[in-house]
Amino acid sequence: MSTTNASRPTLEQVARxxxxxxxxxxxVLNHRPNISAETRRRVEEAIEQLGYVPSTGPRETTALRKVNVVFDTLVNVYSMQVLDGIVAAGxxxxxxxxVDVLDSAGGRPNGPLSPGWIRQLATQGRAGVIVVTSELTxxxxxxMRAAGLSVVVIDPLNPLDDEVVSVGSTNFTGGLQATKHLLGLGHRRIAYAGGPPVSxxxxxxxxxxxSALSDDGIAADPALVLEEGFTFLAGLEMATTLLGLPERPTxxxxxxDASALGVLEAARRHSLRVPEDLSVVGYxxxxSALSTAPPLTTVRQPIIDMGRVALRTLLQQSRGERPDSHHIQLATQLVIRESTAALSGS
Structure with missing residues (x-):
């Protein structure tokens, strides 16, 4: 142990x-005021160059009772339900x-997930970090590993290595369920209005x-596959493009669900009735799926449970226990409401 401690850069070396x-x-390390920008820059550069990680010493049990959660945004129902689950488990x-939000960071040098932010969490004895639908580079x-912080990612935005624990739903199965439902109603021109391509x-x-289209002997039409974002506006823009095709999807x-609401709005603007003229499935x-007109057929993923599982798994890691799985997927279920119907004439 003494050899390891001796080999680690010290605060004295950083200062020197x-x-x-x-x-x-x-x-500087503890983000105190009344430090000039130039001095702060020199110290932070020395920290980076030396690879200094603050030593928090032996942690009391109570020091492991705080967790930071980083969202890309809180301005959607999905994020609030994830937070419900995390808080309930808390x-x-x-x-x-x-709670930290990337959208509100405003380009701060020590904003969420920045090196300074990570160092600060290490000095404060956090149990770890849950990252929600955001990129973890x-x-x-x-x-985070060097700082001794455990991390769990919910619905990661980018591919992760096998050592990073992620929590999500059975997304492939959910996509299969939604599409097979529409195929069973006689639809053949089925479009996919997805999230960002990196997701x-x-x-x-x-x-x-x-896979559902292939199983039914239908060749996928590239014009019917769009990937822009998980927002109302993205759904509106994608559906506007799709419904403007010479042969529109049925x-x-x-x-x-957020982009499905945009699809419903695009249908209204095109004077299309849902589900008589256009069937819509969300995810x-x-x-919000119950408050649409008509109520939305959607694939249910257990979002609140995902938040609960993420926190429980993070605490396991912080105690030095191996997680049950590095890629946890909770089951999806198709919920049929009134936004889908049999294709007219089928």
């Missing part, structure tokens, strides 16, 4: 490299949940869609 006192280096396990992953969840749902499978079964 930056040409400041140890007290000044400590103030109450069960006596854990305080601290290899550098960020390595910095693993969206790509898996797309693969389920393509059904649209949207990659999430998530968020609260």
């Amino acid at each position: 490299a930056a040409g400041v006192s140890k007290a000044t280096a400590s103030k 109450h069960t396990h006596d854990v305080e949940v601290i 290899p550098d960020q992953r390595d910095q 693993g969840a969206s790509r898996e749902r797309l693969q389920g869609y393509l 059904a649209i499978f949207a990659g999430c 998530d079964d968020t609260y």
Whole structure:
């Protein structure tokens, strides 16, 4: 142990490299005010160059009772339901949940997932970080590991290595369920209005869609596959494009409920009735799926349970226990409501 400690860069070495006192280096590390921008820059550069990781010393049990959760945005129902699950699990396990939002970071140098933010969490003895539908880069992953922070990603936006624990739903199966439902109603021109192309969840749902078409002997039409985003506006834009085709789709499978709402709005603007003229399926079964007109047929993923499982798994890792699985997928279920119907004449 003494050899390991001796080989780690110290705060004194950081201060020496930056040409400041140890007290000044400590103030920068702990984000204290009244430090000039130039001094802060020199200290942060020295920290980066030396690979300094703050030593928090032996942690008390209570020091492991805070978890940071990073969202890309909170302005959607999906995020709020994930947070519901995390907070509920936090109450069960006596854990305080601290929320960070990338959208509101405003380009801050020590905003969520930045090196300074990660170092700060390490000094504060956090149990770890849950990242929700956001990109976790290899550098960020390595910095968290070096700082001793556990990490779990919910519906990761980018491919992760096998050592990063992720929580999601059976997205391929969900895509298969949605598309087979529409095929069973007689639809053949079925479009997919998906999330961003980098999203693993969206790509898996797309693969389920393509597999269902193939099983039914239908060749996928590239013009019917669009991938833009998991938002109302993205759904509106994709559906506007799809419904403007010379031969429009008779059904649209949207990659999430938010974009399905955009599809419904596009149908209204094209004077199309749902489901008489256009069938629509969403994905998530968020609260909003019941408030649409008509109520939305959708693939239910257990979003609240995903939040619960993510927190429970993070705490397992923080205790040094191996997680049950590095890629946890909870089962999906098709919920049939009133936004889908048999193709007219079929």
